[in-house]
Amino acid sequence: MNVQAAAADKRVVLGKVGRVHGIKGWLKLNSYTSPPANILSYAELHTELDKAPRLLHIDDSREQQKGLIVHFEGFNDPETASSLTGCEIWVPSTDMPALAAGSFYWHELQGLQVTNLQGQLFGSVQRLIETGANDVLVVAPTAESCDARERLIPFLPERVIVEVSLQERRITVDWDADYLS
Template identity: 25%
Template structure:
């Protein structure tokens, strides 16, 4: 199985180094010296990493055979692709690779179907499952232990225990009264809080 692990940015200096936008949780494993990577476009590779270092918070790589700035610039925007074993798991038991989570069915503990994971969004504070609902809509589910209670790769499902309002607007439905929706402003006025 192939996995995009980085994208080549601009050249750095005059000796063939390039900046790399990292797209893997394990750069030391996937983008370490000696790693051989396929590329997109395929004509740019395969590329073998000769050396790497972090400079001003950015990963810099040098590839075998890329010796000057012009050769490095020619690689700009090239995707770096690693070949990985589809059964390979991260070292931590509660961690997963994106490809293992994509297409899992998302269900509640009682088996109610919520949808299917189509994408993982990696944000600075947490990861999100992008879930396609059976009706074609989308819902974002934080990948945190309090909400995602179980990942079962054998059954190809993720079990969730969402707070009210995350999956559907249960709280808003509860507020429908006399055929019209009661807004939070209406509730405040009824209770005298808005006065």
């Protein structure tokens, strides 16, 4: 399968539906987007309800001090709306806005192999951490890794990150295998 076809099949989870809010079918929405209100910009959201795909449309929303509340079209009472509680909300990766060259969504980096300039394989990106100063790759060892250490590698393009190749599913870093050992 080519990269474009794989991207078309990939789901990007944007949030999770919380509990019912009020008597008119409103729900709390835990957004994973940054900023959280970005989830509201998608015309169509996807979920699974009773193991069947379901398309959702937000017909109203409000930002509150403790987060977002939304109303989905067709879910007009607490009983109906409660069926969505706990459901993940996602979009196909092809629906994500295009980024500038050299920028990446976190979901694109997860699973990529990480090697250093000496060709040593450190493992694969399990997740990223937002620290405020810069994002950090959490690299977990694989069976082929040079050792069994988990590494935290700062995502600093041109200083630490030498190359990101989505096609080759690889990130090359300027990072010594013995750093912080």
